[in-house]
Amino acid sequence: MQVSGKIKSKKIVILGTGGTIAGTAAQAGDNLGYTAAQVGIGQLVAALPALASSRFELLSEQVAQVDSKDMDFGVWRALAQRVAHWLAQDQVQGIVITHGTDTLEETAFFLQAVLDPAKPVVLTCAMRPATALAPDGPQNMLDAVAVASHAGARGVVAVCAGVIHGAFDVQKVHTYRLDAFSSRDAGPLGYVEEDRLCLLRNWPSAHAGYGPLAIKNIAIEAQDQSWPRVEIVMNYAGADGRAVRALAADGVQGLVVAGTGNGTLHHALEVALLEAQAGGVRVVRATRCLEGRVLPKAGDALADSQGLSPVKARVALMLELLSKVAKA
Ligand code: SIN
Numbered sequence: 001m002q003v004s005g006k007i008k009s010k011k012i013v014i015l016g017t018g019g020t021i022a023g024t025a026a027q028a029g030d031n032l033g034y035t036a037a038q039v040g041i042g043q044l045v046a047a048l049p050a051l052a053s054s055r056f057e058l059l060s061e062q063v064a065q066v067d068s069k070d071m072d073f074g075v076w077r078a079l080a081q082r083v084a085h086w087l088a089q090d091q092v093q094g095i096v097i098t099h100g101t102d103t104l105e106e107t108a109f110f111l112q113a114v115l116d117p118a119k120p121v122v123l124t125c126a127m128r129p130a131t132a133l134a135p136d137g138p139q140n141m142l143d144a145v146a147v148a149s150h151a152g153a154r155g156v157v158a159v160c161a162g163v164i165h166g167a168f169d170v171q172k173v174h175t176y177r178l179d180a181f182s183s184r185d186a187g188p189l190g191y192v193e194e195d196r197l198c199l200l201r202n203w204p205s206a207h208a209g210y211g212p213l214a215i216k217n218i219a220i221e222a223q224d225q226s227w228p229r230v231e232i233v234m235n236y237a238g239a240d241g242r243a244v245r246a247l248a249a250d251g252v253q254g255l256v257v258a259g260t261g262n263g264t265l266h267h268a269l270e271v272a273l274l275e276a277q278a279g280g281v282r283v284v285r286a287t288r289c290l291e292g293r294v295l296p297k298a299g300d301a302l303a304d305s306q307g308l309s310p311v312k313a314r315v316a317l318m319l320e321l322l323s324k325v326a327k328a
Contacts, residue, residue, distance in 0.1 A: 008057040010093045012148050013086045014141075016041025017079060017107075018066040019100030021137035023129030031176075034129040036067035036100055044098065044130065048138050056093055056149060068100025068107070073227045076107065080114055087119050094120035094148030098141065101125045101180055104158055105170045109312045112156035112167035113319055116206040120153035125160055127178050136161065136178045143192040150197050155204030157189060164190040164197070166204040171309055173290065185291050228321035230254035230314050233273075234288055235265050241272025248275070254282040254317040257302070258310040263287050263294035265302075274301060284317055286310040 016022065018037030022044060025034035041060045045051060051058055063082050064075040079097070086092045099107055108123050115121070124144035126137030144159045156167035161179035169183035183189070190199040229252050233243055244255065257273060259265050263285040265273065277283045286305035287294050293307040305313035 008055065009091065010056050011089075011091050012054065012056040012058055012094055012096060012145060013092055014041060014045055014058060014060040014096045014098065014145075015079065015082055015086075016044065016060065016062045016098050017064040017068070017075065017100070019068050019098060019104075019125055020129055021098050021100075021124070021126035021140070022065070023126075024131045025129050028131055028133050031128050031132055034131065036129075037065045039130050040065075041098060044137070044141065047130075048141060050142055051145060054145060054149065056145075058145070066100070068103040071100075071103045071107065076110055079107070080111060083111060083117070083121055084115060087115070087117055087121070092119065094122065094153060096141070096144045096148050097121065097123045098137075099123045099125050101127060101160070101172055103311075104181075105167075105172060105309075106311050106315055108156050108158050108167040108170055109308075109315050110319075112204055113316065115156070117156065118154050120148045120150065120203075121156045122148045122153075123156070123158045125158075127160075127176065127180050142195075146192050146195045147197065153197075153203060157204065159192065162192050163188045164192065164199075166201070168204060168308075168312070171290075182290075185293075228253045228318050230256065230282075230317045230321070232256045232258060232310050232314055233269070234258040234310075235260045235269055237266075239266040240268040241275075244269065244272035244276055248279060248281055252276075252281060253321055254284070254314075256284045256286055256305065256310050256313045256317060258286050258288040259294070260288060262292075263302075263304060270302075277302065282317060282321065284313050286313045 020036050022039040023034045023036040024038040041062050045060045063079050122144045124140045128135050147159050158165045158170045160181045165183045166189045169186040170181055172180050173182040174180040189201050231247050231252050273283050283302050284305050285302045294304040296304045
């Protein structure tokens, strides 16, 4: 662990997990042909002298060094453990996590669901590598520290391009623009305006729909427990039930279906999903639409995702199944 800044009474801890924010390219002008997760978090923090003027002592710790497309449960568990460790300390005001953009929304949802932190946990990222001619990571990091420093901030949020998104709503929506995230229908939680926060909505807190509080710590403590297998299938023109039947035969425990429109399904796919459900596979219906949620109606045979996108519905279902295993 490296320590930066003077000794001050309260601390902000910056946890590094990799991503493009820590990426390097052979040529400074190359924003595409780079390798993510190369620069250590201590170096990223040291390269930002503006952080020294923070009223908080800044600590940094490398929890992982991965391209977030390769995110796995081991990194999640380690991250949740380190976040829980630091948050339990009275002197810690909040946490910043540097993360790749590709699966940031899944990690944000996971941490919010498992920890429901009463202090701010702020994920940040970059769309350009650290070696870019005009990297976006440094400003994102400053903005993330501003959010973590804010009195009254709580819960897991993401900060990118000056926009604050809540963990339940944030979604990557663009492949290369610096402002790559959206909170979809919910709208952003707020903005960072030159170190100050303009808040539009409440900070994230526990959501009854996403599983009982009993899930808290399960994913952290379940060291040797293998995570439930939950896969995502999609509805589209010409869809059939073969993938679902193959997955059920292969022992899948949960399926999230990204339906069309209001979670609608091709008849052949629906038949296979109902068969899988009757055979004990938990099936949840989300939508492949970017905006809106699946609105349930009386008599629906398949549960809806309660507003969660397919990837977040998958995390929620894994946690639900994990909590059942732990209780059994
Ligand atoms: C990653 O997700 O780690 C790589 C892509 C990015 O951070 O933008």
